[in-house]
Amino acid sequence: MSVKVGDELSELVKHPTTRQLVQYAGAQGDFYEIHYEQAYAQSVGLPGVILHGLLKAGFVGQLVTDWLGDRGTLKSFEVSYRGIDQPGRPYHCRGRVTRVDGDQVELEVWGEDSAGNRTTVGTATAEMKG
Amino acid sequence: MSDQFVPPSSGLPAANVSVLERLRARIGEAALSTEATVEAGHLKRFAEAIGDPNPRWTREAPPTFLVALAPASLHLAEAEEYGKGWLNGGNRFEYFEPVKVGDRITATGRVADVYEKTGSSGSLLFIIFETEYVNQDSRTVAKLRGTAIRR
Numbered sequence: 001m002s003v004k005v006g007d008e009l010s011e012l013v014k015h016p017t018t019r020q021l022v023q024y025a026g027a028q029g030d031f032y033e034i035h036y037e038q039a040y041a042q043s044v045g046l047p048g049v050i051l052h053g054l055l056k057a058g059f060v061g062q063l064v065t066d067w068l069g070d071r072g073t074l075k076s077f078e079v080s081y082r083g084i085d086q087p088g089r090p091y092h093c094r095g096r097v098t099r100v101d102g103d104q105v106e107l108e109v110w111g112e113d114s115a116g117n118r119t120t121v122g123t124a125t126a127e128m129k130g
Numbered sequence: 131m132s133d134q135f136v137p138p139s140s141g142l143p144a145a146n147v148s149v150l151e152r153l154r155a156r157i158g159e160a161a162l163s164t165e166a167t168v169e170a171g172h173l174k175r176f177a178e179a180i181g182d183p184n185p186r187w188t189r190e191a192p193p194t195f196l197v198a199l200a201p202a203s204l205h206l207a208e209a210e211e212y213g214k215g216w217l218n219g220g221n222r223f224e225y226f227e228p229v230k231v232g233d234r235i236t237a238t239g240r241v242a243d244v245y246e247k248t249g250s251s252g253s254l255l256f257i258i259f260e261t262e263y264v265n266q267d268s269r270t271v272a273k274l275r276g277t278a279i280r281r
Binding site for chain 2: 014020024025026027028029030032044045046052053054057058059061062064065066074075076077078079080081111119122
């Protein structure tokens with residue numbers, strides 16, 4: 001198996017727009033107004049509409065499945081949201097291999113804003129094919 | 131049933147401590163199940179919304195799709211008496227079997243924990259939800275643990 005500790009996943013850069021937040025709201029069925037209504041978002045103390053945490057998880061999930069391909073099976077995927085992100089700003093998804101134990105692989109994954117703040121942090125585990 | 135709880139009619143605002151107690155009474159409560167079929171059109175819309183062009187998602191579910199199949203959290207009206215808004219704190223998925231187009235999935239969710247944390251910027255209420263997803267063959271395909279925060 002060619003995967004080794006320290007391997008970096010190819011960076012995935014997303015360019016979320018308010019339109020995409022509406023599209024995601026519909027696809028997930030999460031119509032909480034902080035994701036598409038500026039005035040509402042500001043009324044609850046946010047700077048404006050923000051990305052769904054689960055949309056950011058979707059971006060990071062894509063990072064992982066792009067890297068994994070058909071070389072293995074995703075066993076777990078965990079993310080914590082540490083900060084808010086607004087549309088109109090690029091979102092960078094990155095990761096690296098932190099552990100390889102036989103066919104079990106663990107990844108550290110995260111999403112960061114343009115200032116380099118890791119607003120989504122997480123881990124993924126996969127079982128690689130022999 | 132805790133649904134029978136009603137806010138005090140005296141006009142006095144319910145204290146946060148009482149919201150916490152009422153929510154804590156729901157920990158482990160017999161959960162509501164919902165059933166849904168994994169539809170190709172829904173998978174397509176979900177993958178498009180993320181902007182993930184992987185052709186694999188025409189046949190099977192991407193890692194976070196299950197949240198779109200059934201509500202990942204129970205609607206807890208009483209929680210909305212606390213703070214002014216919701217935030218998602220995090221999500222943890224465990225996968226046991228692939229989820230494919232045509233699968234009939236039963237999602238069963240429950241409240242796993244409720245607690246409050248007080249920091250420099252005020253108090254936050256944390257509600258931990260757990261959802262188990264079972265397919266038409268009675269196989270558990272995935273489990274989800276989510277942290278909802280009232281702030």
